[in-house]
Amino acid sequence: MQRSKFLLYSFLFISVFSLSTCNDDDMGPEEPVELITTLLYTLTPDGGGTPVVLSFRDTDGDGGNAPVVTTEPLAAGTTYTASVSLLNESETPAEDISEEVSEEAEEHQFFFSATGADLTVSYADQDADGNPIGLVSEVVTGTAGSGSLTITLRHQPDKNADGVSNGLIANAGGETDIEVTFSIEIE
Amino acid sequence: MIRITLALLFFIPLSGLAQKCELVLSGRVLDQGTDIALPYASVYLEELGKGVTADSAGVFQIPNLCVGDYHLEVGHIGCEPEHQFLSLTSDTSIIIFMHHHTELLDEVVVHGSREDNTSQASSTIGKASITSESNKNLSDLLESISGVSVLRNGSGISKPVVHGLYGNRVAILNNGIVQSGQQWGNDHAPEIDPFVADHLSVVKGASALAYGGNALGSVVLVEPGSIDEDPHLSGRVNYIFESNGLGHTLNTQLEKNGRFAAWRLTGTLKLRGDTRTPDYFLTNTGKREGNIALQMQKKWSKKWQSDFYYSFFNTEIGVLRGSHISNLTDLELAFTRDEPYFTEDNFSYSINAPRQFVQHHLLKLESKYFVSEDQVIGLKYGGQLNDRKEYDIRRGGRTNIPSLSINQYAHFLEGYYQRVLENNWRIKSGLQFQLTDNANEAGTGILPLLPRYESYTPSTYFIMQQETGAWFWEWGARYDFRFLEVRQFLDADPPVVEKVQKEYHNYAFSFGLKYRLNPELKFSLNTGYMLRAPEVNELFSSGLHQGVSGIEEGQENLQQERSFKVVGTVDWFVQEKLFIQALGYYQLVDDFIYLQPQDEFRLTIRGAFPVFIYEQTNARLYGSDWQVTYTPVEQLKWLTKFAMVRGKDLENNLGLLYTPADNLFSSLRYTFDQKGKWQNSYLSINGRYVWRQSRISEEQDFLLPPDDYFLLGASIGTTVQLSEGRLEFGLNVENALNTSYRDYLNRLRYFADEPGINISLRLNYTFKS
Numbered sequence: 001m002q003r004s005k006f007l008l009y010s011f012l013f014i015s016v017f018s019l020s021t022c023n024d025d026d027m028g029p030e031e032p033v034e035l036i037t038t039l040l041y042t043l044t045p046d047g048g049g050t051p052v053v054l055s056f057r058d059t060d061g062d063g064g065n066a067p068v069v070t071t072e073p074l075a076a077g078t079t080y081t082a083s084v085s086l087l088n089e090s091e092t093p094a095e096d097i098s099e100e101v102s103e104e105a106e107e108h109q110f111f112f113s114a115t116g117a118d119l120t121v122s123y124a125d126q127d128a129d130g131n132p133i134g135l136v137s138e139v140v141t142g143t144a145g146s147g148s149l150t151i152t153l154r155h156q157p158d159k160n161a162d163g164v165s166n167g168l169i170a171n172a173g174g175e176t177d178i179e180v181t182f183s184i185e186i187e
Numbered sequence: 188m189i190r191i192t193l194a195l196l197f198f199i200p201l202s203g204l205a206q207k208c209e210l211v212l213s214g215r216v217l218d219q220g221t222d223i224a225l226p227y228a229s230v231y232l233e234e235l236g237k238g239v240t241a242d243s244a245g246v247f248q249i250p251n252l253c254v255g256d257y258h259l260e261v262g263h264i265g266c267e268p269e270h271q272f273l274s275l276t277s278d279t280s281i282i283i284f285m286h287h288h289t290e291l292l293d294e295v296v297v298h299g300s301r302e303d304n305t306s307q308a309s310s311t312i313g314k315a316s317i318t319s320e321s322n323k324n325l326s327d328l329l330e331s332i333s334g335v336s337v338l339r340n341g342s343g344i345s346k347p348v349v350h351g352l353y354g355n356r357v358a359i360l361n362n363g364i365v366q367s368g369q370q371w372g373n374d375h376a377p378e379i380d381p382f383v384a385d386h387l388s389v390v391k392g393a394s395a396l397a398y399g400g401n402a403l404g405s406v407v408l409v410e411p412g413s414i415d416e417d418p419h420l421s422g423r424v425n426y427i428f429e430s431n432g433l434g435h436t437l438n439t440q441l442e443k444n445g446r447f448a449a450w451r452l453t454g455t456l457k458l459r460g461d462t463r464t465p466d467y468f469l470t471n472t473g474k475r476e477g478n479i480a481l482q483m484q485k486k487w488s489k490k491w492q493s494d495f496y497y498s499f500f501n502t503e504i505g506v507l508r509g510s511h512i513s514n515l516t517d518l519e520l521a522f523t524r525d526e527p528y529f530t531e532d533n534f535s536y537s538i539n540a541p542r543q544f545v546q547h548h549l550l551k552l553e554s555k556y557f558v559s560e561d562q563v564i565g566l567k568y569g570g571q572l573n574d575r576k577e578y579d580i581r582r583g584g585r586t587n588i589p590s591l592s593i594n595q596y597a598h599f600l601e602g603y604y605q606r607v608l609e610n611n612w613r614i615k616s617g618l619q620f621q622l623t624d625n626a627n628e629a630g631t632g633i634l635p636l637l638p639r640y641e642s643y644t645p646s647t648y649f650i651m652q653q654e655t656g657a658w659f660w661e662w663g664a665r666y667d668f669r670f671l672e673v674r675q676f677l678d679a680d681p682p683v684v685e686k687v688q689k690e691y692h693n694y695a696f697s698f699g700l701k702y703r704l705n706p707e708l709k710f711s712l713n714t715g716y717m718l719r720a721p722e723v724n725e726l727f728s729s730g731l732h733q734g735v736s737g738i739e740e741g742q743e744n745l746q747q748e749r750s751f752k753v754v755g756t757v758d759w760f761v762q763e764k765l766f767i768q769a770l771g772y773y774q775l776v777d778d779f780i781y782l783q784p785q786d787e788f789r790l791t792i793r794g795a796f797p798v799f800i801y802e803q804t805n806a807r808l809y810g811s812d813w814q815v816t817y818t819p820v821e822q823l824k825w826l827t828k829f830a831m832v833r834g835k836d837l838e839n840n841l842g843l844l845y846t847p848a849d850n851l852f853s854s855l856r857y858t859f860d861q862k863g864k865w866q867n868s869y870l871s872i873n874g875r876y877v878w879r880q881s882r883i884s885e886e887q888d889f890l891l892p893p894d895d896y897f898l899l900g901a902s903i904g905t906t907v908q909l910s911e912g913r914l915e916f917g918l919n920v921e922n923a924l925n926t927s928y929r930d931y932l933n934r935l936r937y938f939a940d941e942p943g944i945n946i947s948l949r950l951n952y953t954f955k956s
Contacts, residue, residue, distance in 0.1 A: 033632030034582055036792050061634075062731060062738070062791045100583045155513075155582060158528070170520070173528035175513035175580060179794030 035061050036097050038087040039180055041151060043080035043139055052080070054149075056180040059089050073185040074119070080139040081124065084110060084151065086178070101153070102135055108177075109157050110134025111169040116147020117184040123167065131159040132167070146185050153178035208253040211278045216245040216261060219284035220291030222706070223763055228263040228285070258417075258955065261285065262866065264821050265858040267315050268913070270955065272417035289313055290816055290826055291758075291766055294388040294408065302605060302613065304652065306661055306699025306713045307392035308756045308770055310334075314385050314412075318951060319904075319917055322427040322436040322457065325359075325381045329407065332389050333828040334770065334812035336847035339933040340374035342462055342942055343474045343504040344543070347377075348932065349389055349405035350772055351808045351832040351846050355722045358395060358402035361409045362496050362551055364569030365399050367597035367623060371724035373845075373934065377407075378500045378547035378573065380478035382425075382438045383453045385412025391770065391812070393752040394697040394715025396648045396665040399599070399619055401693070401719050403750045403776065411496065414442050414449040414484050421955040431945035432473070433534065434459035448485040454478065460536035461505075465925045465943035467526045469935075471505040473538045489557075496551040504545075505538040510938045511580055514794040518736045518937065522890060527938045540578040540586045548572040561607035569599040576628075585632060592628035593637075597621065611654045615663075619646040625723070636730045636739075640673040640723050659701040667693040669720045673727055687727075691720035691747055709758040714751075721745040725780050725801045738789055738798045739782065745803060749777040766816040772809060779806035781836070781844070784887075804838040808846075822860070827853040833882070842882035848892070848931055849878040868905035874898065880931045893936050896928035904949075912954030921945045 041054040052074055058067035074080070086097035101108045105127035111134070112121035120140050123132030134153075157174035159165060164172045216228040224245030231238030232249065234257050241247040254276055261269040266285045273279070286292065294309040310332040320328060326337045326345040336348040349357050359366040359377050369375045381387060388408040395406045415421070422441035428434070435458050442451035457476035461468045480498035487493065509527025512518050521527065548571060555565040576589040603617035621644040627635040650663035671689040695717035702710045728741040752774040759767045783802040788795040810832030817825045829851045834843030854873035862868075880892035904917035925944040929936040 030627070030629065030631060030634050032634050034585065039792060056792060058792055062793075062796075063729070063789065067790055067792065104582065152516075156580060173509075173520075175511060176517050176793055177513065177582070178792055179514060179516060180792060 032061060032090075035088050035090060036086050036178065037061065037089045038085075038094070039151065039178060040085040040087070041082060041182070042085065043074065043082040045075070046079045046081060054182045056182075057089070061090065069180070069182065071182045071184065073187045074139075074141050076118075076141055076144045076186050078141050080141075082121070082137045082139045084135050084137075086153075098135060102133070105133045106131070106159070107156050108133060109154055109159060109164070109172065110137070111152040111154065111167055111172070112137065112149060113152075113167075113169065114147060114149045114184065116145065117149065117186055118142030118145055119147070119149065119184060119186065121149075121167070123165075127159075129159070131165050141186050144186050146183070148181050149184050150181045151178065152176060208251055210252040210254065210275055211248060211250050212252055212257075212273070212275065212281070213248040213279075214246070214281040214283055216241050216247070216263065216283045216285060218287040219296055220286065220288035221760055221763075221766070223287075223760075225263045225266070225285055225287055228261055228283075230283075231260045231262070233258040233260060256418075262861065263287065264860060265824065265867070265869075268866065272415060272419075274416075286313060286315075288766065288816060289316075290814060291768065294390060297386055297388070297410075302615075304654065304659060306659065306701045306711050307390050308711060308713065308754055309388050309390040309392075311389075312387045317381050317384055317387065318423070318425050318438070319919075319949060321382045321425055321438050321455070322429055322434055322459075322947060323381075325377055325379050325387070325407075325409070328381050328387060329389060331852075333814050333852075334391060334810070334830045334832075335389055336830075336850070336932055338373055338845060339930070339935070341469070341472050341507050341510070341933070341935050343459075343472060344374055344376045344506070346370075346373070346375070347389075347407055348845070348847055349407070350391060350774070350810060351834045351843065352403055352405065353845070355401060355725075356403040356719065357405050357407060358398055359407040359409065360398055361498075361549060362411055362569075363553070363567065364549060364551055364571070364599055365621070367571045367595060367599075368545075368547065368573040369575055369593060369595070371722055374506075374543075375575070376504075378502070378545055379409055380453075380455050380476070380480070380498070380500055381409065382440070382455050383411055383478075383480045383482075383498060384409045386410050391754060391772070392697075392715065393699075393713045393754050393772075394665075394695045394717045396650055396663045396695060396697055397615065397617065399621055399644070399646055399667070401667075401669075401722065403717065403719050403748065404715065404752050404774070411451070411480075411482055414444060414451050414482065416444055416449075417955070418444045419956050421953075423951060423953040425949070425951045427947055427949045429459065429945055429947045431942050432459040432462040433536075434474075434947075448483045450484075451482040453480045453482075458536070461531075461534055462942040463534075464940035465927045466940070467530050468532070468534060469507050469939055469942065470527075470529055470531045470535070471508040471537075471539055471542075473505045473536055474502070475504075475538065476500075476502040491554070491556050493554040494552070496549070498547075498549045500545075500547040500549075502543075502545050503538055504543045506541040506543065507935055507939060508539070508541070510935055511541045512736055514796060515736050516794055518889060521938050524938075540580045542578050544576045544578070544589075546572075546574045563605050565601075565603050567599075567601040567603070569597075571595075571597040571599075573597070589628075589631055590633045591636070592631050593635075594626050594628060596624045613652045613654075615648075615650040615652075617648055619648075620644070621646070634730055636728055636732065637723055638673050638675045638727050640671060640727075642672075642723075643670045644668065657703045660699065662698045663696070665693075665695040665717075667691075667720075669693060671720075671723070671726075673723065675727065687743070689726070689743075691718075693718040693720055693747065707760045709756075711756045712753070713755075714753045716749070716751050719748040719750065721747065721780055721801075728801070731796065732799075736796065737784075738796045740798065740800045742801050745780060745801060746778045748779055748803075751775045764818055766814075768814040770812040772811070774808045776806045776808070778803040779836070781806075804836045806835065806843060807837055808832060808834045808843070822858050824856045824858075825854070826856075827851070835882075841884060841887060842880075844883065844887060845932060846880065846882065848880040848895075851876045864908045866906045866908060869903065871902050873900045873902075875900070877930070883931075890937060892931040893929035896926060896930075898926060898928075899923045911956070912952060915949070915951040915953075917949040917951075919947045919949065921947075 039056045044051040088095040125136040154174040157172035161171040226243040228241045292311045339345040390406040425438040427436040455478045483495040508529040553567040573595040577591040579590040601619040646667040648665040652661040669691040677683040697715035699713040754772040782799040785798040813829040831849040834846035856871035859868040879895040902919040
């Protein structure tokens with residue numbers, strides 16, 4: 001009697017275990033929710049004029065087709081108000097990721113580093129703690145020449161570390177969400 | 188250091204007629220590791236409150252016993268006392284095996300029965316060691332075996348490396364069932380609580396014929412052991428406090444040979460906070476664990492017995508916050524830091540992202556039927572569910588959504604048949620079937636690294652053995668058919684699911700010999716040829732592997748690895764004082780699968796990433812494991828272990844990555860003579876030296892392997908005999924000099940030092956009602 005009960009329970013247990021694998025659903029591909037496909041850096045001359053747009057586009061995400069990078073020349077001796085726009089263009093309509101960054105402003109900071117070209121970037125926005133974010137910045141060009149500009153977005157940097165609020169990336173820490181480099185031509 | 192409390196007894200009834208209180212219990216006390224007699228052992232009958240002392244040959248005799256049930260306790264200096272339940276009905280003679288030289292035990296000796304005989308070399312860790320270090324995880328316990336190293340991702344996540352191989356290439360058998368989880372990941376630890384085990388063994392074999400699991404020779408066995416015949420409740424409660432990480436470990440085990448069935452219940456709780464290097468806290472390296480296991484044995488009749496086993500493993504582990512990086516720039520920045528980013532000044536028990544949450548269920552049922560004295564058939568089922576969730580630091584409040592979430596179901600069924608033939612021939616054979624279903628849970632918002640897959644593996648094996656005098660020899664073969672169905676997503680609009688099917692025929696052959704020249708000198712030789720089919724990660728990985736900041740890509744057309752391995756051992760016992768065990772091995776793996784860094788860097792919006800592709804080469808591994816024990820007097824034991832392994836990629840003439848560095852361990856232990864209720868009081872000191880891994884070149888890794896290091900440790904302990912049980916105290920110090928060091932096999936070597944000094948205090952109460 002007990003024996004058959006034991007066998008019955010064992011059998012039931014196995015059945016339950018086995019049935020749980022029969023969910024033969026062909027789950028659709030995962031939608032990458034945090035994907036950033038596009039970075040637009042739009043520089044508007046302070047005295048007015050046509051804005052200059054630097055763009056980095058990788059609409060199919062990591063891998064697949066190579067990203068497309070476009071740049072336009074900057075004018076020498078000019079002050080620009082620049083803004084960073086982040087988009088997920090794999091969705092229609094494109095999702096604005098900059099909004100997410102601005103909602104979590106304390107946890108994000110952009111860093112700008114120019115090499116070769118005569119160009120300085122300074123922050124023109126602040127988070128609730130009075131630290132820079134970098135969604136809006138001011139760019140001042142000097143003499144004509146060429147070089148490059150690297151834009152980095154750090155998630156959870158230490159904004160209070162030495163020099164970080166002045167744009168020194170070395171002490172910032174955190175994870176890199178964005179790191180793109182544009183070649184710069186100043187005419 | 189190593190003590191084992193496993194008892195094996197042979198009952199030989201001498202006379203059929205039981206007379207009243209005139210029975211004689213006689214026997215001999217032997218060391219299980221060496222078969223050498225243990226002189227002057229004490230044999231105590233708890234019911235009578237009296238005992239005798241064995242003579243110089245370990246022989247004892249207790250006359251004038253009545254028919255009845257007795258609890259026997261046998262003690263000897265430097266051994267864990269042995270307890271045995273006896274139901275005396277006639278004059279009885281027994282052999283009691285104690286564990287005086289536990290470091291010499293192997294899997295065959297532990298089981299002690301002829302059907303477990305094999306020519307494969309193995310080493311074993313017993314219950315006493317498992318209990319005294321139950322705060323450690325499975326892999327860390329195995330590290331005390333010569334030839335075993337540990338691959339880590341911080342101190343909470345570790346997996347064993349045996350003879351230079353790990354991950355997919357080493358099978359772990361939990362209670363006879365191949366552990367089924369995400370073994371491919373270097374940061375995925377085996378989901379097993381070692382406290383459930385009566386002993387842990389590492390089979391350093393050339394081929395594992397009777398065990399499934401796509402391994403390349405070596406196998407780790409986690410064996411719960413059988414439950415004693417004692418009809419009284421017995422058990423143990425074990426508590427360990429660790430100073431580094433303020434860790435608490437609580438284990439309990441209860442067992443009884445009940446009326447319906449024999450049962451054993453085991454539970455473990457662990458809590459640990461941030462560990463600390465000599466200079467700073469390792470922020471977010473805490474750990475929580477809760478496990479439970481129930482084991483039952485039922486003898487339906489003399490010929491038929493069944494076993495039931497269920498275990499549930501449940502853990503949450505923090506990963507060092509400063510080791511979470513995004514791209515190569517972040518990694519290179521981390522190298523320049525004295526202490527990792529995000530290091531907090533204060534200790535904390537909290538676990539935040541990055542973290543892992545893992546649950547594992549195992550259900551095992553086995554039934555054995557002895558058709559006749561020399562024939563047995565059996566049926567075994569093992570079902571497993573592995574649920575792994577990993578959490579990363581994410582934007583937009585998504586940190587509490589897992590970025591990796593995989594469910595794996597595995598079912599294993601085996602029918603086996605063993606038979607003893609004439610002339611000491613023995614055959615073992617079996618049919619097995621394994622089904623694995625690995626599915627990504629929806630909703631992570633991240634493209635999974637591996638596609639969903641199912642694998643079906645029917646297998647069969649056959650082993651033939653013969654024992655004649657001083658010789659033992661065996662040969663065997665195994666065949667697996669592996670069918671894999673993968674659901675790959677093609678990046679189209681709308682996305683397409685494509686089913687890819689793969690078939691592999693794996694086969695293995697082995698041949699082994701053992702020869703006993705005299706009781707002091709034994710040799711063994713084991714050779715094997717076997718195939719390993721590429722695993723799904725090697726075939727279909729596609730995407731960013733966060734931990735190494737690299738993009739990893741599988742290749743669908745990988746071939747099977749073909750391995751040839753030979754293992755030879757010499758066991759030499761000199762004058763019952765010096766014991767030398769030496770093992771050498773040589774392994775060639777053709778089409779060895781490895782990650783080859785590519786010349787290209789892939790440009791993404793997060794910067795440029797190095798690309799690694801699974802490729803094949805021919806590899807060679809060879810090495811040796813040594814163990815020397817010297818006991819000039821009974822109280823003093825000196826133990827030294829040494830292991831070296833060389834791994835080479837023969838086509839590219841480079842060292843194999845993650846090949847362990849040479850290492851040397853030595854310990855000296857003094858055991859005091861028994862004083863009244865105080866038994867087994869000891870003092871021990873040990874040192875461990877690990878050389879620098881110098882065979883990896885600069886181009887192969889982001890950083891060169893770290894420097895050599897030396898660690899000093901010490902422990903003291905004692906046992907008090909109480910009326911109903913035993914109470915043990917122990918104090919253990921690891922990294923006593925608080926040395927700052929990094930280990931090549933720990934991924935965290937890029938970011939942080941290893942933990943500093945750790946003092947652990949241990950209390951263990953063992954009772955019998």
